[in-house]
Amino acid sequence: MKKIAVLTSGGDAPGMNAAVRAVVRKGIYEGLQIAGVYNGYQGLIQGKIEQLELGSVGDIIQRGGTMLRSARSPEFMTEEGRAEAVRQLHANGIDGLVVIGGDGSFRGAYELVKLGIPCVCVPATIDNDINGTQFTIGFDSALNTVIDAIDKIRDTATSHERTFIIEVMGRDAGDLALWSGLAGGAETILIPEEGFAIDEIITRLQSGSGRGKKHSIIIVAEGVMTGSALAEVLKEKAGIETRVSVLGHIQRGGSPSARDRVIASQYGARAVEVLCEGRSGIAIGMQNNMVVDYDLDVVFNPSDHTFDKQLYKLSKELSI
Template sequence: MTSGGDSPGMNAGVRAVVKKAIYHNLDVYGIYRGFEGLMEDDLKKLALKDVGSIIHRGGTVLYSARSERFKTEQGQSQALDVLRKHEIEGLVVIGGDGSYRGAQVLHNHGIKTIGLPGTIDNDIRGTDYTLGFDTAINTVIDAIDKIRDTATSHERTYVVEVMGRDAGDIAAWCGLGAGAESVLLPEVESSRDEMIQRIQDGFERGKKHSIIITAEGAGKAEEIGQYIKEKTNFDTRVTILGHVQRGGSPSAFDRLLGSRLGARAVEMLMNGESGKALGLEKNSISSHDFDYVLEDKENEDIKKLYNLAIELSI
C-alpha cells in the first residue's frame, strides 16, 4: 500500500515489490487508498501487467488517503480482519511517519510489515534520502530558475514558499542549489532584520534582484514579502509553489531508489523480518526498527547547508 502524501518514486517501489514477489512465485495484492482502503477491503491480486509502464509516472497507481478511522481500535480490528481474510502474510507500506505508525500497529498485532520512506520532505530518520525528495527539489529549482529570469528582467525581489511544515530540507537544498539570497527554515532561528540587511547589502553591491526561499513552517510568503516591501521599498512579489512540488515524472535517482527499496522489502519479508523501515545510508540499503525511525530526526546537516547557503549568497 501507499499511504499519506504521494511522492514521485512510489510507483517504482510498487513495481519492484510486485515483480520481485512474482519472480519468487509469491502472490501479491495491491491495497488501494492506504489504510482507509484496507479497512474497506479495497484490494486486489496484482499481475505483472498491472505494474507495466508505471515506473516513469508520478503519484501512485494504488492511490493514497489519510485515515483517522484507522487510529481507533475498531478501525485497526477491521483492517486486521481483512488481512487475515485474504491470508496476507506480509505487508509493505510506502509513506511517511504517519504511515509507519500504522505499519507498526499491524506489526504489533502479528502482521509482518516493512516500511519504505515515501515523502518529498526528506524528514524520516534512518535514511539519507526519501522517495520523491530528489524529484521535488529538481522541480523547485527549475521553478526558481524561471522566477529568477523575471526577477532579473524587472529588478524585483521574489519570495518563494516551498513545502515543509516541520522540515526545511526542500528549502535548504533548493536555497543552496538555486543561489537564493536568503533561506528561512523551521529548524534554524533567523532574524528577519538580518535578511533585510543582506538584501540591502546586495543592492548596494549592484544586485538588482533577490530570491528569498521560505519553508512553509518558517513563515508565510505573503507576510514575509510585505515585511520586505515595508522595510526596503523594493518591488517585491510572492510565489507559492504548492502541490506542483509533489507531481511529475520521478527522477532517475528516485526510480532507482524505489526499485532497490521495494526489492529489498520483499527479501526481508521472505526471511521473516518485520517491524523495520528501509532507507539509504551511504549509498547502501539499511534498515531500522520502527521505534528508532519514529524518533525525532537529528538534522545537523541542514544547519550546515543553511550556513553554506548564507555564506555563498553574498
C-alpha cells in the same frame, strides 16, 4: 511468507509507482503472491484488495502519483478500524505488508505490527523528513521541480529588478528549501531547523542593492512561515516590495527523476527481502549511498532528526 500486500499512504510522491513495481516484481521473483491495497489504510479497512501480476505494474515506473491511490483514514485511527484492517488481511490470506509513505503511514504500520501483522516500511515523501534515512523517495524529483521554478522566476526577477519570495513545501523539515536554495543560487534560505533575524535579511537585501544587485531570491520553507507573511514583514519594517510565489502541490507531481526511480526500486525490493527473512517493524532507507534497514523506533525518535548543517553554512557563505 506466501502472500504479501503493498499499499501507499499519505501524500503522493514521485517514485511511489516505481516502488510498487519493485515490490510486485521482486515478490513474484521470490515465488510470492502479491496483492495491492487501494486507497491506503481506508481501502484496507474496506477490503479494496486485488491480486497483482507482472503486467499489473507494467508501464508505471515513469509515472508520478500512485497507481494504488491514497486516502486519509480517520477510521484507522480507532481500535475498531485497525481491528477491521487486520481482519481483512487475514481474510485475504496476507502474511505481510509493505507500506509506502511518510511519517503518518509508518505510524499506521507500527500499530499493525503491535497487532501481529508483519510490516516493512518504505519512505516516500518529498519532505525528506524520515529519521534514519538520508533520502526519501520523491525528494529528488520535487527538488528538481523547485529548481526549475527558481530558474524561471529568476529570469523575471532580473527583468523587473525585484525581490521574489518562493515558498516551498517540507512541513517541519527544511531539506527541500535548503537544497533547492543552494542549487538555485538563492540569496536567503529560511528553514525550520535554524532561526533567523529579520534585520539580517533586510541588511543583506539592502547591501546587495547598494552594490548594484538587480534582484534577490528568498526561499522560505512552509514550516517557518508563509511567503506572504514574510513579504508583509519586509514591507512593514524596511519598505521592501516583494513578489511571492507559492509552489504548492506542483512539487508533488510529475515524472520521477532517474535517482528516485532507482532508489524506489532498491527500497521496494529490499522490503520484500526483509519480509522473506521473517522480520517485522522495519524501515528501509539509505546511509552513505547504501540501502539499509533499521527498527521503526528510530523513525519516531525526535532526537534522531538531523539536517546538513555544513550545507546550510555553505549556502550562507556563497550568497554574500
